Amino acid sequence: MDGEAPRARASWENGSLAPVDRLRTERADSPTPGLVEGTEPGAGQKSAMFVHAQSFEDLNAEVEKDARRDDEVDRSEGEHAEEELKVLVREENIEEPPNSPLESRSKEEDVSSEAWRSHRKHVFVLSEAGKPIYTRYGTEEALSSTVGVMIALVSFVEAEKNIIRSIHADGYKVVFLSKSPLVLVGVYRTCQSDKELLRELQYIYYQIVSLLTLTQLNHIFQHKQNYDLRRLLAGSEYLTDNLLLRLDRDPGLLLSAVTCLPLATSARDVVSSSLQAAKATNLVFSILLAGDQLVTLIRKKDQFLHHIDLHLVFNLVGSSSSFREGEGWTPICLPKFNTAGFFHAHISYLEPASQLCLILVSTDREDFFNMSDCKKRFLERLSKRSAYQALKEALKSPSYSVAQVGIPELRHFLYKSKSSGLYTSPEFPVMYQSDEEQERLMGLYQDLHSCLHHPTRPLSYFYRCGETENLLAWVTSGFELYLCFSPLGTKALAVSAVTKLLKWIRKEEDRLFILTPLTY
């Protein structure tokens, strides 16, 4: 029934991914910004759910470390992938099908048009041999000359043993991410920092790896340098399209955190323990989602999920109606866990029209009926208790209004508890209801995030007055906070709001966060 014992404190400096031990002694009712990691509102009481990392820095550090780490990945998980690969490559050699035209994209657009040029964020994925693999807008075929130029740039610079990172010109930024055997290029008209843009490209890279595994990608391109990867990715473009939309809209991707469905602790505990009881030998993670919110996550002891992997799962489930049809069973690579092999995920909704989606991740591809049985046992337990009713009730109010906090000038906020990797945020108020306004506000948060996490001059505190709103961002060892005030507020008011907000979050933390994550 219990989580695991506290683990030894591990420091970020030595690159360990194990979660830190918490200083749980003081959970002050009126937390101050000076509190220590592990005591901030929303911090888990036993152990973390996620592979803990200062996430954002971790992600970027990785760009530098590059493939080195990938090579260190434990190979044993990769056996299946190897086997599957053989089939794949064999087929590939014998039978080159008559050029089956790839699914024509609905978003066909003239790539020489002004409209095409004026998109704010272009993303291209290419192979090292210069074959287009993905473009956000228009079709890949139409882009061969553009892609040619990109590859020429990359290889020209690399020939000098340098790496091309970005080009700034004329209001544009061109950012390169070379992740052999893929090259990702972003062309942006935005003031986000290169670091943020690289992070977005990383996500796209992981999206592709999650469909194919890195082992398979490497294998394919070793055997055939100019392989047209679109063949294997056919029908998955919409996953990448959606991920790009999420990167503009979902605070979770910005904060490297996940948000929870607000739910009374008593109900969440029953849901969690019912899910915990429905275990099986090869089951590694059980995840219950309500839309884009986490209800609960149970993991195998000593196995941690990374928030990026969880976001990829959110994206997969949220982008496709395919799992409404029956019980889904699909291979999925969780690249931050292991880029070499596939897990197998049982994905199904609890009821046909329900928002509640259960994802059971197993290591065994033959495990479908075991997983199906786990789901059945979970449902039986759940419906025997009133918790299921409480859960369904909670789905009716998946969010809360900022008015509840009781700070008149406060319009919206994002609060992330660093040690749990969870964040909370109220619904958007009336003036930010439209998509454009939401994206604009997210853009402002992104700017603040860029400033706080500046590669050479990071800030811990930032206040900005604007015509339409005033913003305050604050990062401490325990939390990361972004506040949006009406333009009438003052700085003094903003600062006093922080204390008040922290106090409110502390009061509500049982409902807004998962404080006692369980393991099997």
Added chain:
Amino acid sequence: MRVDAKVVMLGKESVGKTSLVERYVHHRFLVGPYQNTIGAAFVAKPIQVGEKVVTLGIWDTAGSERYEAMSRIYYRGARAALVCYDLSDSSSFQRARFWVKELQNCEEHCKIYLCGTKSDLIDGDRSLRQIDYHDAQDFAEEIGAQHFETSSKTGKNVDELFQKVAEVYNSTAFQYMTAEETGVDLGQKKDSYFYTCCHNN
């Protein structure tokens, strides 16, 4: 749910496998943007055959080549395979041939049903037909398969197709019983998950 017979849907992407299952299981045809299946989806469906109820465990696989390496786990131990092609797309028939070959090599006890989909399109405009009825019929005979042309949009031939699958299963299951008559209990046989057959295979 207890499953009697494993049935697998195979065929190139977007030929209409999911639509066939939707039509048969939920009696509906979903319009709107096409959603590729990811991996595979499983659904169990009881069906009346004479006095008996046979439960089909239907695996709707994704047509994308990405999942091809996985396909064996979906068709292994299957009693019937519905190999689908789009009547208006000749390349999908090539793909159907590929699946037939694969099944003949790996699953000799699996009955093959060759299924030409989207017949409503052809009825609307004959010039759209790319696979001649008789060519497909000849191929079906050559491989000992049943042949159907269906429309998930209108429902044409869909119930008939699955009914046939269940009937054939039922009669062959009965043959199995009588063949190995040494005290095998019918009820007992029915209780076996096809899951276990996969494992014994």
